[in-house]
Amino acid sequence: MTIDTLTIKDFRNYAAQAVKFSPGLNVLAGANAQGKTNLLEAAYLCCVGRSPRTAKDKELIRWGREQGRVSVEVQKRDGKTTVEARLSRNENKRIAINSLPISRIGELMGAVNCVFFSPDELKIVKESPTDRRRFLDTDICQMSKTYFYLLNRYNKILTQRNRLLKDGDSGALNSTLPVWDEQLAAAGAGIIVTRRKFIDKLKPLVKREHLFLTGGAEEIDLEYEGIGGAGAGMGASGGAGASMDVAAAKTAFLKALSDNRKRDIKYGFTGEGPHKDDFAVRLSGVDLRAFGSQGQQRTAALSLKLAELEIFAGEIGEYPVLLLDDVLSELDLSRQKQLLDRAQKVQTIMTCTHMDAPPEGAAVWRVEGGTVREWGIES
Ligand SMILES: Nc1ncnc2c1ncn2[C@@H]1O[C@H](COP(=O)(O)OP(=O)(O)OP(=O)(O)O)[C@@H](O)[C@H]1O
Ligand SMILES: [Mg+2]
Structure with missing residues (x-):
């Protein structure tokens, strides 16, 4: 399965952002503290129903905002699925699959699958x-x-x-x-x-x-x-x-x-x-x-x-989506290469602070101050 689009609103350091991912390898590159992990966290939230980093959903809402929202459009073998998570300072998070609100988080299990890896x-x-x-x-x-x-x-x-x-x-x-x-x-x-x-x-x-x-x-x-x-x-x-x-x-x-x-x-x-x-x-x-x-x-x-x-x-x-946070810098060169080869057969969204030569065919994104742009395209 692949995440076609990730849309976020008032989530962590993002005001509003939509990213249309490639079905292959996606590299999110940027300096420290720009929002790379936050983006993976948003995708993970739609797959697992919670953050990989915190049990406190309210921490995910952008500072100074009352509500936040994240959604993914996913292409699965048997068709498209959308998952939306709404966060609020006053109430529990609400999740909807294909616009239908779910009453128990268990119903989310299996809607979108991901494997997440970070140094943590x-x-x-x-x-x-x-x-x-x-x-x-x-x-x-x-x-x-x-x-x-x-x-x-x-x-x-x-x-x-x-x-x-x-x-x-x-x-x-x-x-x-x-x-x-x-x-x-x-x-x-x-x-x-x-x-x-x-x-x-x-x-x-x-x-x-x-x-x-x-x-x-x-x-x-x-x-x-x-x-x-x-x-x-x-x-x-x-x-x-x-x-x-x-x-x-x-x-x-x-x-x-x-x-x-x-x-x-x-x-x-x-x-x-x-x-x-x-x-x-x-x-x-x-x-x-x-x-x-x-x-x-x-x-x-x-x-x-x-x-x-x-x-x-x-x-x-079918393969789940692979989310790799800051993993390359931790591996020696030969392991980096093996991992990138391995990542070819699934949709991979990975973050790094710099990438000298992105693998051929990779979609490279520049993450800066809570915005994501295709590499080389400045607005
Ligand atoms: N709820 C929030 N509202 C606004 N900003 C937030 C919120 N939570 C975290 N941030 C900010 O988001 C910024 C980016 O965080 P993130 O972890 O995504 O960085 P990163 O690009 O992965 O950096 P690194 O390369 O150091 O891992 C941090 O500076 C953090 O202070
Ligand atoms: Mg990070």
């Missing part, structure tokens, strides 16, 4: 399990509304269980905790199985992308860690591994909950479950989360992102 994305490999779970969940949600709703449901049940653990007296704990355990395990099992399947699919693709970027000196590997085994997290029971089914995941989760009940009550918090799971990223057996060099972590994160493209292509039958 190094977090996926380097930082906490939360960042890796977000990576998995953002992707899977884009491909499956069911997963999106399951995750919401799980988080609601988890909040209730934690509240009970914290505030419930022994009577309430005895009578109600098993009920929450059952519900948590039922929702959690679906999440565990879906994530494990996703990692299974991702594995060979990441290996291929990593090989492609590095010339293949070392082999990258992924492994899900958590309920159901494979380097299981706190209290999870070992066992079935990647191929486990929902019933097995539920049984393993229920056992973990019951094994850790005392500790959960002591701390007033559920210490095991998909909200604590993680996945390992290893390079020739070495855990990159703890021991990777910056360059190794960056290449691993980029491989994960490029593998995502292929997953989307396999799941939904």
